[in-house]
Amino acid sequence: MRERILEFVQALRARGVEVSVAETMDAVAAVAAAGVEREVLREALAAALVKDERDRPAFDVLFDAMFPLVGGVAGEKGRRRRRLAGGDGMPTGAGRGEGQGERAPAREETGNRPRAARSGEQRRAREEENDRRGRTVRIRRLLALPLAEFTSRDVEEARALVRELGARFRGRLARRERNARRGRLDFRRTIRASLPTGGVSVRPRWRRRRPGRPDLVALCDLSGSVAAASDFCLGLLAPARSHFRRVHLFAYVDRLVPVSIEDGHVAPEGLLDLHARSDFGRVLVDLWERREILTRSAVVLVLGDARNNRRPPRADLLRAVAERVQRVVWLVPEPRLRWDTGDSVLGLYAPASTAVLECLNLEALVHAIRRTL
Numbered sequence: 001m002r003e004r005i006l007e008f009v010q011a012l013r014a015r016g017v018e019v020s021v022a023e024t025m026d027a028v029a030a031v032a033a034a035g036v037e038r039e040v041l042r043e044a045l046a047a048a049l050v051k052d053e054r055d056r057p058a059f060d061v062l063f064d065a066m067f068p069l070v071g072g073v074a075g076e077k078g079r080r081r082r083r084l085a086g087g088d089g090m091p092t093g094a095g096r097g098e099g100q101g102e103r104a105p106a107r108e109e110t111g112n113r114p115r116a117a118r119s120g121e122q123r124r125a126r127e128e129e130n131d132r133r134g135r136t137v138r139i140r141r142l143l144a145l146p147l148a149e150f151t152s153r154d155v156e157e158a159r160a161l162v163r164e165l166g167a168r169f170r171g172r173l174a175r176r177e178r179n180a181r182r183g184r185l186d187f188r189r190t191i192r193a194s195l196p197t198g199g200v201s202v203r204p205r206w207r208r209r210r211p212g213r214p215d216l217v218a219l220c221d222l223s224g225s226v227a228a229a230s231d232f233c234l235g236l237l238a239p240a241r242s243h244f245r246r247v248h249l250f251a252y253v254d255r256l257v258p259v260s261i262e263d264g265h266v267a268p269e270g271l272l273d274l275h276a277r278s279d280f281g282r283v284l285v286d287l288w289e290r291r292e293i294l295t296r297s298a299v300v301l302v303l304g305d306a307r308n309n310r311r312p313p314r315a316d317l318l319r320a321v322a323e324r325v326q327r328v329v330w331l332v333p334e335p336r337l338r339w340d341t342g343d344s345v346l347g348l349y350a351p352a353s354t355a356v357l358e359c360l361n362l363e364a365l366v367h368a369i370r371r372t373l
Contacts, residue, residue, distance in 0.1 A: 001036060002028055004066065009049070011062050017055045023048055038067065047168060053143065053366060057136065069125060143363040147333050150228045158362060159264040162232050165366055166239035213245040214297045214326065216373070219287070221304030222266070223253045223278050229333035232362060233303050234259065234266055236369055248293050252304075254279035256286035278307055280349075281314035288317050291324065298325040301372060303359075305334045306346035315348040327354035329372045335360060 009024050027048035034044040042063055050059050142158050150158070190204050218237055220230035234249055238261035241247045251259045251266060254276040258269040287294075294300070300321060322328045330353045332339065332346065340347045350356050355372070359365040 001031065005031060005045070008045070008062065008066050011066065012049065012055075012059065015058045015062065017049070017058055018051070019049050023051075038069070041067065050168075053165070053363065060132075060136070143366075144361055146360055147229045147232075147362065147365075148225045148360075155228055155231065158228075158232060159235065161362075162235040163239075163264055166236045169236055169240055169366075169370065213243065214299050215246045215248075215293070215295050216244045216301065217248045217250070217287075217293060217298055217325075218301045219250045219252060219256065219283065219303070220259075221253070221278070221280075222251045222272065222274060223276075226303070226305050226333045227274075229331075229359065229365060230303050231266055232365060233301075233331070233369070234261055235264060236366065237301075240373075245297065246293070250287075252280070252283045252286075253277075254282055256283050256290075277309045277311075279311045280304065280306065280308050281312045281317075284314045284317040284321070287321065291321075294321055294324040296324070296326060299373065300325050300328045301331065301369075302328065302349075302353075303331040303333065305332060305344060306330075306339075306349055307343045308345050310343050313345045313348050315345075315352065318349050318352040322352040322354075328352060329354055329368075330356045331359045331365065331368050331372075332356060333359050333365070 005028055006024070009019050009027070012019050027045050030044040030048045031041060034040050042060075045063065046056065046059060050056055138157065139161060142154065142161055145154060216237070218234065220233050221227075222230050230251065234251070237247070237249065249259050249261075250256050251268060251272060253273060255272070257272045259272075260267050260269065318328070330346075330349060334344075336358050338344065346356070357364075357368040357371070359368050
């Protein structure tokens, strides 16, 4: 199986999918832990090797080619050829004794059952392939659909996808943490250690690093058309809690309210008025009152359209926040052409932000969170 996985990695690289040596080792370890049942094997390899969701279709095509279903159509055709050639041990052609003709109907009857079984297997295989293709089409549609156009049904379907993407994001953070803990390869020490084995690097040597986990502070706007984006953002972040030192998840309209994610839904831990008028200036006042959570290792992630109903924006407080934390990243689920139009004051907040990223659909939101964290 190890050689098969290595061949699979080479095929992925030939298709343009970037796979590092460390990720290849992770894939071998994941398969050893998860087992080789086909769908479990698929997801174990995907978790270790697929960093970009856009590479998943190429991964699935190569997986189906290199790890085909056992007992598929080709295997059935081979068994059929062996039966027709007399592979069941019965004589063929002339020279049969008398009475062979009487047994012919029985032979034909026993031959009908495998044909029926073959038809059932082929039908099930076609149904499974159609289901897989249909799911792929639905996932691509949800990833590309503008967040402002999501219906209630789209939101429910996307929540299941967000749970899956959140698990992959958690796995990505775990791999990055393992690599960071192990450190970079120390070539000199590795070469010196390989001298007793004739230059064969049996045990690589690493430059040790002990990186500290960052804190995460997320502020997500639940008003109007950006509510779906905030729902998905919080759903992506919640599974990754264990890979941060401390995590503080907040939602807001005109007040800052701590939230948690329960069964894929946002659960406020206080009063949250979804019909209030947006007031991010007041939200910044609430955040500043909790400034003990704003540490030098903290990453502040803000998702919102910065529409403030012409109330005091308090950009001075966001600048004060930026001076206390590692970085501030603002995700905007609105087209860039609409920034700073109407009651949007994003231009006042942008100078205090390390990055301001446009996130018009779920795919862009996933990439922005990966880039930020």
